[in-house]
Amino acid sequence: MSSKQQLVLSIIDFLNTSIKDGTVKQDDVEALEIASQCIGEAFDVDPTDAAQRTRLSVKPATLPTIFDVFLKTRAKMDTPATPAAAAATPSASTLKVPTAEDKTAAESFKAKGNSHMSTRNYEEAIAAYGKAIELDPTNPVYYSNRAAAHSSTNNHTDAILDAESAIEVEPTFVKAYHRLGHAHYSLSDYSAAAAAFRRGLELDPSNASLKSGLQNAESRVVDEDASTTADAPPAAPSGGGGLAEMLRGLGSGALAPGAPPGGGPDLASLMNNPMMMQMAQQMMSNGGLERMMSNPALANMMGRVQSGGGMPSMDELLSDPGLREMASQLGAGAGAGAGGAGRS
Structure with a gap:
């Protein structure tokens, strides 16, 4: 859970x-x-x-930021309504073709953005990279750099969008996969982070940063899986075999005070066992009790007790074909009640 x-x-x-x-x-x-x-x-x-x-905790992410990623990702699937939106979200069929002057000016804005990053003026860097993208939306570096600036302000949702935009412009731009993995990791989406790092490593198998990122992300995925497994409730018994094992375990314990000799189970423990109580309720509701009471093996066992022979041991119970059949009936009745019909 x-x-x-x-x-x-x-x-x-x-x-x-x-x-x-x-x-x-x-x-x-x-x-x-x-x-x-x-x-x-x-x-x-x-x-x-x-x-x-x-x-x-999923910090530094919050529910609104995670939801924002979903909304913006869904919006990316729609056709941009304005030229500005088209520049911000590239598509192979709608990208503006920059002129030589546009490319020169874009490089100038990129340099300003890099300068702002070095002085930790991240908002100014974001604005500068945005200007570069408007002038030349075909350069993946500008999106990747702006993704880094967004992540520096803990705005990992927009960092994901920019990293994906860089990959859309140039699918072989390796650095964008690292930006994408880092943003997903920061939002505690470790499976998505691992997927991004793997995609980058397919292009550059020797990239140390991607290898480190993948190792960290996969370790967190394993931790989450282990936590989910630990939270899962134990499985209920599903047949005569599980019932036999439970009875054998009860029978091997110490006898209750005042219990008759002969290796019988601790009846107090038996009646307090939740599985046994559930089986008893299910047997009463599905006719299993009547079937068990009509079993000849049960009549023989009760006759033995009445004649002073004592209760049979658990190993003796489970080795006797008739009693084993009785246990199987009991378990099958409980299993049917617990698991429901096998056909739809």
């Missing part, structure tokens, strides 16, 4: 931020606070738990 819990934490953080920054009217604050608490409880997410927050 880890990815769902990440989403839930992001939603709760968004609601809390909306309360604090005045986005929500005061009359609605109490309702939102209650909603946040209910959502957290439903998905077992506690935003005040520091350890859980560290595990689930």
